[in-house]
Amino acid sequence: MPSAAKIARTFSMEWSRLGQYRADVILWMIAETAIPFLSLAVWYTVALSGQTGPTPQEIVTYYILIAFIKIATDSWGGMFLTYEILDGDIVKDLIRPIWPMWKKIANNINEKTIKLIFPTLIGITVLLLWPNIIDTSLLTTPHLLLAAASLILAIVLAFVLDITLGLIAFWLEDAFQIRRYKFMLEYVASGLIIPFAVMPPIARTLFEFLPFRYVLSFPAELALGQAEGARALEGFGIQLTWTIGLLILSWLMWRAGLKRYAVPGR
Amino acid sequence: MQSLVVNTKHLWRVWRASLRAGLIREMEFRGNFIAGLIRQILFLGIFVFFINVIFQNTEQLAGWQQHEMLLILALSRIIEGVINLLFTESIMRLPEAVRDGTFDFYLIRPLPAQFSAAFRRPGVDNFGNILVGLILFAYAISAMTTFPSFSSIGLLLFLSALGITIYYSLLILVSSLVFRLERLEMLWAFNILFSEPLTVPFDIFSRAPRFVLTYLVPIAFVVFVPAQAITGRLQWSQIPVAIGIAALFLTLANLAWRAGLRKYSSASS
Numbered sequence: 001m002p003s004a005a006k007i008a009r010t011f012s013m014e015w016s017r018l019g020q021y022r023a024d025v026i027l028w029m030i031a032e033t034a035i036p037f038l039s040l041a042v043w044y045t046v047a048l049s050g051q052t053g054p055t056p057q058e059i060v061t062y063y064i065l066i067a068f069i070k071i072a073t074d075s076w077g078g079m080f081l082t083y084e085i086l087d088g089d090i091v092k093d094l095i096r097p098i099w100p101m102w103k104k105i106a107n108n109i110n111e112k113t114i115k116l117i118f119p120t121l122i123g124i125t126v127l128l129l130w131p132n133i134i135d136t137s138l139l140t141t142p143h144l145l146l147a148a149a150s151l152i153l154a155i156v157l158a159f160v161l162d163i164t165l166g167l168i169a170f171w172l173e174d175a176f177q178i179r180r181y182k183f184m185l186e187y188v189a190s191g192l193i194i195p196f197a198v199m200p201p202i203a204r205t206l207f208e209f210l211p212f213r214y215v216l217s218f219p220a221e222l223a224l225g226q227a228e229g230a231r232a233l234e235g236f237g238i239q240l241t242w243t244i245g246l247l248i249l250s251w252l253m254w255r256a257g258l259k260r261y262a263v264p265g266r
Numbered sequence: 267m268q269s270l271v272v273n274t275k276h277l278w279r280v281w282r283a284s285l286r287a288g289l290i291r292e293m294e295f296r297g298n299f300i301a302g303l304i305r306q307i308l309f310l311g312i313f314v315f316f317i318n319v320i321f322q323n324t325e326q327l328a329g330w331q332q333h334e335m336l337l338i339l340a341l342s343r344i345i346e347g348v349i350n351l352l353f354t355e356s357i358m359r360l361p362e363a364v365r366d367g368t369f370d371f372y373l374i375r376p377l378p379a380q381f382s383a384a385f386r387r388p389g390v391d392n393f394g395n396i397l398v399g400l401i402l403f404a405y406a407i408s409a410m411t412t413f414p415s416f417s418s419i420g421l422l423l424f425l426s427a428l429g430i431t432i433y434y435s436l437l438i439l440v441s442s443l444v445f446r447l448e449r450l451e452m453l454w455a456f457n458i459l460f461s462e463p464l465t466v467p468f469d470i471f472s473r474a475p476r477f478v479l480t481y482l483v484p485i486a487f488v489v490f491v492p493a494q495a496i497t498g499r500l501q502w503s504q505i506p507v508a509i510g511i512a513a514l515f516l517t518l519a520n521l522a523w524r525a526g527l528r529k530y531s532s533a534s535s
Contacts, residue, residue, distance in 0.1 A: 020449075021449070021451065023447070023452060024449075024451045024452040024455070027452040027455040027456065028452060028455045030455070030459065031454075031455035031456075031458040031459050034458060034459055034462045034463075035462055038462055038463055038466060041466070041470045041471055042320065042327065042466060042470055044470075045324075045327055045328050045470045046320055046323050046324045046327065049323075049324040049325070049326075052322075052323050053323045173295075174295065174297065174298040174301070177298050177301045177302060177305070180302075180305055181301075181305055184305060184308060184309050184312065187309075187312055188312045188315065188316070193312075193316050194315075194316055194319050198319060198322075198323055199319065200319060200322070203315070
């Protein structure tokens with residue numbers, strides 16, 4: 001077990017590194033909110049036609065929450081892990097006196113701290129300038145507390161899922177293609193381009209068993225009171241099962257991967 | 267004029283050789299290539315599903331019918347496919363080339379450095395996007411009540427070429443920053459910002475974002491304006507505007523590139 005000082009030092013080093021990439025961080029943050037805000041434009045237009053489904057206010061509230069959750073749960077460490085495994089760079093981290101994943105965790109948490117400023121400011125601005133555009137009556141304290149608990153689990157789940165996919169590089173050279181499939185599934189099965197509130201029943205049932213909903217849509221559904229009582233409990237159960245399952249799987253993959261790993265020449 | 271033709275022929279031969287090399291490279295990892303093609307088909311399927319769900323909740327989206335939305339989607343797949351086949355991947359690798367010094371090789375080749383930087387590595391796996399886009403395009407056209415005239419198809423092709431030129435110019439403009447900044451990892455983020463809105467009709471945006479996306483970052487001309495042409499929504503005044511914007515952004519991109527090149531200092535020397 002590494003000492004708290006080593007972990008703190010890792011966080012401090014990653015924070016310094018972040019300073020070098022500040023322009024990149026800001027632009028990535030804007031890019032990450034592009035899809036939620038595009039989807040907002042589409043579904044807001046649909047809601048204005050007023051035929052079925054959520055109201056325009058519900059759609060705006062949902063997508064502002066989604067933009068925030070998307071940045072909070074975003075994870076990229078697995079992609080870099082794939083690179084590091086494939087080109088042998090991971091060796092540099094393996095010889096350090098701290099578990100390499102601490103570096104990924106520190107990088108993830110530090111970067112998100114900065115990235116979350118943007119959607120938070122948008123949320124506050126929208127609330128101040130157009131208070132009626134958001135349905136604040138839905139955001140009750142019990143809903144928000146449940147959403148916060150789910151968001152913490154979602155952050156862990158997203159990180160572990162990302163790292164698990166990154167670890168595939170120990171066995172497979174085409175690990176990036178699998179990431180692209182994950183990216184594609186995230187689009188549709190997480191509530192990003194289609195809110196679960198308007199999803200056809202068959203697709204909804206299918207996607208409820210995949211992990212992607214619990215990374216993005218589920219905390220927002222809890223905040224809006226769309227998942228209450230037994231549905232909320234069921235959601236938490238699936239979210240926790242995926243998180244623990246992937247934690248165990250990634251740990252086993254890390255150990256098994258290291259045993260068979262042969263570093264490409266450097 | 268004759269030298270321009272000779273130069274163009276020369277560049278065309280070089281690009282064909284790059285394409286052939288790219289195909290050979292992809293065929294070395296055939297499983298990955300096929301997985302990529304399947305992913306492109308599935309991705310299109312997801313967007314068709316997305317449009318289907320939209321139209322389960324409404325009869326039209328900002329005046330666009332379901333088959334017209336499919337047409338926009340098909341055009342976005344085809345045009346993005348062509349864009350990615352031609353230059354995206356090469357331009358995205360530019361920061362790496364500048365950082366590790368391999369950009370020096372682009373400067374000493376008997377080719378324009380911008381051509382080497384932008385067209386060196388065709389994204390051959392994008393043939394799948396183009397193919398599925400063409401199939402969907404044929405389906406969406408067949409669902410239209412009146413078949414588009416030859417003039418509107420010609421206009422579609424012309425405006426698409428202008429749109430691709432605008433997209434190329436935008437990427438060259440932002441990638442030229444690499445000569446001034448020490449690193450430009452954010453180039454991919456720019457590409458995401460430019461490409462994500464291509465699948466939707468810009469009529470869904472309010473006035474301010476629409477103005478920005480039409481004149482300041484003119485990605486409206488990449489897919490949306492060609493889609494307007496094929497669906498009979500185009501106002502004739504938009505054609506000279508499209509030509510003017512393409513010419514303006516291509517000029518700006520080349521000026522930014524040349525100014526950037528003057529700032530370039532080799533990382534390997």
